[in-house]
Amino acid sequence: MAKNIRIVVGDITKLKVDAIVNAANNSLLGGGGVDGAIHRAAGIELLKECKTLNGCKTGESKITGAYNLPCKYVIHTVGPIYNKYCCAHEAGIKLYSCYCSSLDIAKEKDIKSIAFPCISCGVYGYPKTEAAKVALEAINDSDYEGEIIICCYCKDDAAYYYKEIGNYDCTITL
Ligand code: AR6
Numbered sequence: 001m002a003k004n005i006r007i008v009v010g011d012i013t014k015l016k017v018d019a020i021v022n023a024a025n026n027s028l029l030g031g032g033g034v035d036g037a038i039h040r041a042a043g044i045e046l047l048k049e050c051k052t053l054n055g056c057k058t059g060e061s062k063i064t065g066a067y068n069l070p071c072k073y074v075i076h077t078v079g080p081i082y083n084k085y086c087c088a089h090e091a092g093i094k095l096y097s098c099y100c101s102s103l104d105i106a107k108e109k110d111i112k113s114i115a116f117p118c119i120s121c122g123v124y125g126y127p128k129t130e131a132a133k134v135a136l137e138a139i140n141d142s143d144y145e146g147e148i149i150i151c152c153y154c155k156d157d158a159a160y161y162y163k164e165i166g167n168y169d170c171t172i173t174l
Pocket residue numbers: 010011012013023024025030031032033034035036037079117118119120121122123124125151152153157
């Protein structure tokens with residue numbers, strides 16, 4: 001079935017969707033980038049809940065409440081740290097798994113709309129064209145039937161998805 005994907009440019013913490021995905025680290029105790037923005041906007045209660053989760057492995061995902069955010073849930077996933085000199089293939093598998101594990105949780109919890117940031121594309125250094133391909137491949141392969149939003153922080157990042165999306169079985173709303 002063709003996936004229902006929307007590409008938006010903006011701040012993921014402002015989105016009124018059922019769930020937003022956080023590009024977290026293994027501790028799940030906050031950090032910079034989108035992780036920092038989500039924790040700041042959600043408030044200290046999010047950190048308190050995250051402390052009960054005992055971290056998260058790379059490629060896996062865990063769900064929490066959203067507290068002061070306009071969404072209902074935050075799904076925390078941990079993307080791979082990219083190093084072009086070693087293990088690029090393994091990084092691809094882990095990044096794919098971030099999208100799949102988040103979508104599996106969304107399906108399980110009957111979440112109707114989920115927004116992803118560009119996981120691993122900031123400080124974790126994943127090449128953006130490759131990351132867009134992996135994201136769309138994972139989304140295309142999943143059996144999640146709700147709305148999937150790819151939330152890019154800037155227009156240039158969105159261009160990587162526009163360029164790739166024609167190669168996948170997706171219905172896109174801009
Ligand atoms: N809304 C949407 N996208 C954003 C926002 C926002 N408010 N802020 C940043 N981005 P990064 P990573 C984009 O570095 O590479 C943290 O410290 C950003 O432009 O946040 O997975 C964690 O704790 C980029 O495209 O995540 C980890 O230690 C994308 O989000 C580490 O960074 C991801 O950039 C994870 O690194």
